[in-house]
Amino acid sequence: MKLANKVSLIIMACTLSGAPFTSAQDAIAPPKKLIVQPWMKTNISAAERTQLVLQQMTQDEKLSLVVSYFGTDAPWKNFTRPAESHPQSAGFVYGVPRLGIPHLWLADAGLGVASQAGPNIRERTALPSGMNTAATWNPQVGFEGGAMIGAEARASGFNVLLAGSVNLVREPRNGRNFEYGGEDPLLAGVIVGEQIKGVQSNNIVSTLKHFAYNDQETGRGQLSVTIDEAAGRMSDLLALQIANEIGNPGSVMCSYNRVNGIYACENEYLLNEVLKKDWGFKGWVMSDWGATHSTIPAANNGLDQQSGLPFDAAAYFKEPLKEAVNNGWVSPARLDDMAGRVLHALFELGVMDNPVPAPSNNIDFKKHGLISQKDAEEGIVLLKNDPVKNEKLLPIAKGVKKIAIIGSHANVGVLSGGGSSQVYPLGGMAVKGLGPKVFPGPTVYFPSSPMKALQARYPNARISFDEGTNIETAAKLALESDLVLVFANQWTAEAIDVPNLSLPDNQDALIAKISAANSKTVVVLQTGGAVLMPWLNNVGAVVQAWYPGTNGGEAIARVLAGEVNPSGHLPITFPASEKQLPRPVVDGDPKKPDERFDVNYFEGAAVGYKWFELKNHQPLFPFGFGLSYTDFAYSDLKADVKNGQLSVSFSVKNTGAVAGKDVAQIYIASANTKTKWEAPKRLGAFQKVDLKPGETTTVTVNVDPRLLAIYQSKDKTWKITKGEYEIILAKSTAEPQTSVKVKLPARTLDIKGK
Secondary structure (H helix, E strand, O other): OOHHHHHHHHHHHOHHHOOOOOOHHHHHOOOOOOOOOHHHOOOOOHHHHHHHHHOOOOHHHHHHOOEEEEEOOEHHHOEOOOOOOOOOEEEEEOOEHHHOEOOEEEEEOOOOOOOOOOOOOOEOOOOOOHHHHHHHOOHHHHHHHHHHHHHHHHHOOOOEEEOOEOOOOOOOOOOOHHHOOOOOHHHHHHHHHHHHHHHHOOOOEEEEEEEOOOOOOOOOOOOEEEOOHHHHHOOHHHHHHHHHHHHOOOEEEEOOOEEOOEEHHHOHHHHHHHHHHHOOOOOEEEEOOOOOOOOHHHHHOOOOEEEEEOOOOOOOOOHHHHHHHHOOOOOHHHHHHHHHHHHHHHHHOOOOOOOOOOOOOOOOHHHHHHHHHHHHHHHOEEEEEOEEOOEEOOOOOOOOOEEEEEOOOOOOOEEOOEOOOOOEOOOOOOOOOOOOOOOOOOOOEEOOOHHHHHHHHOOOOEEEEEOOOOHHHHHHHHHOOOEEEEEEEEOOEOOEOOOOOOOOOOHHHHHHHHHHHOOOEEEEEEEOOOOOOOOHHHOOEEEEOOOOOOOHHHHHHHHHHOOOOOOOOOOOOEOOOHHHOOOOOOOOOOOOOOOOOEEEOOOOOOOOHHHHHHOOOOOOEOOOOOEOOOOEEEEEEEEEEEOOEEEEEEEEEEOOOOOEEEEEEEEEEEOOOOOOOOOOEEEEEEEEEEEOOOOEEEEEEEEOHHHHOEEEOOOOEEEEOOEEEEEEEEOOOOOEEEEEEEEEOOEEEOOOOO
16 A cells, blocks of 8 residues: 555544544654554454444434435536535545545446536546457456556546446347447356456446346336346346456446336345345445435335435435434334445445545556557457458558548547446547537547558558548549448447437448449448448448447557457347347337336347347347458367366367467257257357467366256256256357267256356
8 A cells, every 4th residue: 555545544544532633744753653443454354344433433424325426516406516526527425534434436437437528528548338348258358448447537536436337238229238248148247247356456446237127228217127037037137146246346236227117226126135135245236326216115125325416306315314214114223234335345345445546637548548449459340351353351451552431530530439438538529519419418539540540551542531421422432442441330328229220320321332332342330239231242341340449540440451350259149130139129219208118028038149049030140250360270179077067178279371369159058858948058158369370279168057057036046957968169159160968967056156
């Protein structure tokens, strides 16, 4: 711990001695004897420290920890932020300075340190979208990105980061999918869990959110999800459970929606039974901003902190909660538990012992930009790269003479997603005045130009830009060029779902016209998730670049030029048609925002690729798909079972001419007719490998036994059925390479899969 932090801790923790320090010089002066309070001793457990400090707290001090305030003025609510909060921030919680309990300063979100709208925008490094990070299939990339944004949060004076978004992509049109980790519980849970771990490596708190089933934005505060208990445990809740186990978040944020008729933030089943009892969660549950609807039910059913006053209808956890405790409607022990859960997280994660500094810009933005760039480069997915006139279009040939770049402001920047996760870029927005004038706008382009990055790499080529707003003009430029790069986009954002999966603003027609004029057309997609591609057969190459973050232009250019071999693989299924989805149309009506409605998850745990395989639908691109500039071969697949643990080993060889990274995927299929899984197969494990030309590596992975089991609601166990199972080594769900069969014994696991 740095000396300055030690001094500030000592000053806060010793005030009960009767002679508080008046300066840092007093704190380090030798004549005075320091009296360190028992709860500030780091050689005892977080639980013990929590109980010691709770004994010293008044009721009002405990109540102060269970309410957070919006950190931004909200004149439409007649609300002025607390003076101690950081301006244009997400939230603030009053601490108890006399006991050494710090204030909590809360910042959005999982892609970087965001800023609320206002006159003093906080400019920080933005990671690529969560979907991009999931597309890396690389847990280490997730950790490094989380550590980076956690470091920036700390430097900015925040000790709580509202990160850790792991809602499964059940609804491909969901406006917030870009924040999330894909459609599979293992992949999403592992990647987001590592991000949480990275954030908290900075002695700050990360959330895990949104708990649970917040899978669409349309009517998110009114809808009620209907889902079978076992199906939920094997899908959305399993993703959250895995992320919780890996990341150990200090806080979990409950969601806006209702689940089986009850609001998530006062849902006793979700908060008390699943999260706190079954999973053993020790931290605190905070509500989403505006997601608290009561005092007594919410407090008794597991909500520990009402967040974001004044967004709720009332300040439920202020005077009403105090009255409820005094009248015995909420027990004093429950108030202790609520405040104690906040304290436990602060002790366990080192927040109490490592106070955050005053906000500053003391950040290595260049270094952090490169971390973001690495994430983008590993998550970009090459979807198509067919020969055109006997020549593949990518990587771009060094001798190309005339390149046309069309669309998406690619001459100046790259797109980002909107809403509370919006990070504002260093140097300001590349294009101003786009998108909604109020939340979730504006539409922000980061000033990292793909065109400029390509010009630096192809100095002898004539590179021309057309905005693409006039189809005929764009087609004329395409006809005159040797190679065409069409940058297509789909802006998605919190609070709104996209109406369909088609590219907006007539971009499909633009691509069709351009590809008709020049068959050497590459489409670079910057989207929040899956889109339809009616022009796919007429273009030579397609690159899925997601929202690529702070250095996104550089990352895209490096992939297009071949400096980086693309190694991203899809974390979601790309449908060929919206008719293939469980819900061809999004439930709810955006024109009726106050109307309540139900969303029936009749597909159960068959989310994404599992639904497609169950119904024998052929997607546009399957889950796990991704091409490379090299080739890989798999061999020597073996499966072994010891003490009930299934281990799988295999070899991967780079058979091509350039170095590259590959994602080897293990899928499990039950050959036992008595085993009725939700779908024909499940992702059981994965490993990303980095190989030079001709190099071979041997990989061994363990399969989480829960991925072989069926959850049993009646006794809260996971049961593996005795019988034969097929172990499939694949490049995607649709590209099996080899398989072996293994016999598994019957086995019953506890709620945590042990």
